[in-house]
Amino acid sequence: MRIFFEDRLNTGLLAISLLGLVVGLGFSLAGLPTAAGLIWSAGVIPVLLALVAEIVRSLRNGEVGLDIVAALSMTAALAFGETLAAAVVAVMYSGGTFLESFAEGRARHEMSSLLARVPRTATRHRDGILDEVPLDEIEPGDLLLIRQGDVAPVDGVVASDQAILDQSALTGESLPVHLTRDAEVMSGATNAGEAFDLKATRQAKDSTFAGIVRLVEAAQKSKAPMARLADRYSLVFLVVTVVIAFAAWWFTGDPIRAVAVLVVATPCPLILAVPVALVAGLSRAAHFGVLIKGAKPLEALARIQTLILDKTGTLTDGRPVIVAIESYGDLSEAEVLHYAAALDQGSKHPIAQALVSEARARGTALPFPDHLDETAGEGITGTIDGRKMAVGGTAFVSAQLGLSISHDKAGETGEVVVALAVDGELAGHVVMADTLRAGTAELLAGLRSHGIGRILLATGDRRSVAEAVTEGLGLDAVRSELTPDQKVLLVLTERKNGPVMMVGDGVNDAPALAAADIGVAMGARGAAASAEAADVVLLVDHLDRLLSGLEVAQRSQRIALESVVVGIGLSVAGMIAAALGYLTPVQGALLQEAIDVAVILNALRALRIRPTVLGETPTAPTRAQPA
Structure with missing residues (x-):
């Protein structure tokens, strides 16, 4: 609401000052300079009053802003009869504020678009029917229907054979990803394929997308340290500006030169370019999945x-993958994986679940075992196709067989060895590791x-x-x-x-x-x-x-610094030229505002940063081919 009000106020002030400038120019061309001066002054006063109110509010908060220079320049121009210069300053100042607001709004667009995607309800399977329920009623384990075009409301896993998801709003990936059963789904991803079932693993308030929304809101409220640096040194800049203006007046006896110096210094590019460049950097990083x-x-x-x-x-x-399968006796390596994963379906142990996921990812069809008996953290026994089996650590399977078995991969280098026994005989080993x-x-x-x-x-x-x-x-x-x-x-x-x-x-x-x-x-x-x-x-x-995040941060900061150095350098040069009498107040105002527009446009270059994106990891879902 506050941002909305400020945008409307900036628009209104720009309209008033611009109208006053144009109408006053009409009266001036018509040979009515007195009326023109009054109209120009009328266009300046609302901008000046709003500016003074902002300065008072800043001073109450212990902040000395560079807006004081703008207020001094408009006040001095009115006091010495340079009403046209004052009108130009008012138009350019309100125009610069409007442009800054517009630029920041554009820079925030990609982050704010995340907020607009927040789903309010979800479609839940319950007792054979579908219910539309509020997000806060969803619990882990609930089965949700995600229709084509729907946004996943909570984190979960695919409970159908497949799903095609557009994750571009979260990760910057331009192509949809193809997920198979039990694959993880981040809340906030859009269903780009046929409807599928999603098994919730978290409540909505704890899900990825809810956390992203909270972080985006916090990021949008932050204030840049470089912007705070501008506030910190604004008093120094203000003193330098006043000294140059007073010196020009003192040594020449011409107060108009002091007015010209003040209008050239208004407003400083530091307070315009820095927030635009940094907010643009935040937006660009979010586009590539870096919040x-x-x-x-x-x-x-x-x-x-x-x-x-x-x-x-x-x-x-962070997820063990199969690095080797060893078979003994009559079983092939594929059969060792088939039986070990099938039996491990009855266990919730992370290694067991990783083995099952790996087997399914390889296209192995897994029958469900009977007569399961699990020893927590060690292994599980059961029957598949009438054959008694045991799967687990080497110590567990050794105890089941009544003999000692070992493996040279176990223990020291991080591999996990899963042993399989079938009908009282050691049938094989599956070696798993958390790979780089x-x-x-x-x-x-x-x-x-x-x-x-x-x-x-x-x-x-x-x-x-x-x-x-x-x-x-x-x-x-x-x-x-x-x-x-x-x-x-x-x-x-x-x-x-x-x-x-x-x-x-x-x-x-x-x-x-x-x-x-x-x-x-x-x-x-x-x-x-x-x-x-x-x-x-x-x-x-x-x-x-x-x-990618590091590159965006470094290049955004570089763009902000470029804008500041060039903008301040040109401003100081203009102030010196005005003090020496080479610029009139109107010319100085036009020059300074041209500088401000240039540095804002330069700061917006941060929206076009294209950082390095290295190849995807093997654990990433396979991309679907475009239709």
């Missing part, structure tokens, strides 16, 4: 020198090329596992077997080398994310606590988007 929680983190991200990475779910995929994300080496090289000098791994896992996973990556240090408080200590210690960025996804990473200059959370599958503690959230499960 930055405001302009302050955007600027901090651009200055990062040290990167600390968590391992599980960050540097690695594809393209990690290329990503780290890209980050180093953008100014990150130190890259470290911080993990609670064993050192042997950490070293095996990171072999060949060229990390500056590997810190293993760390507790959450030790991760915080590592972050604080590394600050001596410059600003630190911490990337993680688990609850245990939240303290370190909060302690770092920039905390980055893997928001697609990470814990809610880490997303809340972080300054940046990667909305898609691609670590390579870290490079």
Whole structure:
């Protein structure tokens, strides 16, 4: 509502001042200079009063803004009879404010469009019928119907054979993705194919999209540190402007030169270009699936020198995949996977569920077992096709067989070995591992090329596992077997080398994310606590988007600084020219406002930033072919 009112006020002031300028010019051309002066003054006064009210409000808040220069220039122009110059300043000032508001609105468009996509209800299966229910009534386990064109209201998994989803609003991916049964679905994705069933895994308030909306709202309310820097040094600029204006008047005896100096200095490009460029950067980063929680983190991200990475779910995929299948006796490798995954359907253990998902992804049809008996955390037994089977860790299967079995992959390097016994005989092993994300080496090289000098791994896992996973990556240090408080200590210690960025996804990473200059959370599958503690959230499960976010931050800041340096430089040159008598007040006003328009348009270049997007990881859903 406040933004709406301000936009309407800016539009109204621009209309009044522009009307006054045009009508006054008509009277002046008609040979009625007195009437023209009165009309120009009438067009200036509403703008001046609104400006004075804004200045008073800022002073009450302890802020000294550069708008004081604009008020001084209009007041001085009216006082010394330069009513045309005052009218030009009023039009250009209100026009600059209107253009700034328009530019920021355009820059916020991509982030604000997320808010417009929030669904209000969902279609739920219940007792054989479909009910339209409010989002807050959805519970984990509910089965929802997602029609073509619907937005997924909560996080969940595909409960149909397949689904085709448009995730462009969340991740920036231009093509729809094809998901199979049990694949994870982020709330906020749009169904681009036939209707499918979604099994809810979170309540609406805890889902990805709800968190994104909260973060977007917080980001839109933030104020850029560079903008605060403008406020901090506005008093210095104000004093310099007044000194130059007074000196021009003192040494020449011509007050009109002082008026010209004041109008050239109004308003300063620093308060226009910086917020536009940084808000545009926030919008552009969100387009590529990188949600930055405001302009302050955007600027901090651009200055990062040290990167600390968590391992599980960050540097690695966080989901075990099959790296080897070994068969013994009469069973083939495919049959070992078939029986092990079929029996593991009866277990909720993460390794069992990962094995089942991997088998289904390979197209294996899994029969459901009978006579299941699970020993929590160790393994499960049952019957399939009349054959007695056991699947689990080597110790569990050894106990079932009454003999000792082992595997050289178990334990030291992070692999998990699942053993399968059939009818009292060892039938095979399935070796699984949490593998390094594809393209990690290329990503780290890209980050180093953008100014990150130190890259470290911080993990609670064993050192042997950490070293095996990171072999060949060229990390500056590997810190293993760390507790959450030790991760915080590592972050604080590394600050001596410059600003630190911490990337993680688990609850245990939240303290370190909060302690770092920039905390980055893997928001697609990470814990809610880490997303809340972080300054940046990667909305898609691609670590390579870290490079995209860094590039957007650095280039947005560079564009903002370019606009400021060029704008201030031209303003100072114009003030000196006005003090020496080379610019009249009207010419000075036109020159300054031309500078303001130029720096705003330059700041909008941030909306066209196209950062590097590396190749997708193998765990990403396969893209559907365009129709």
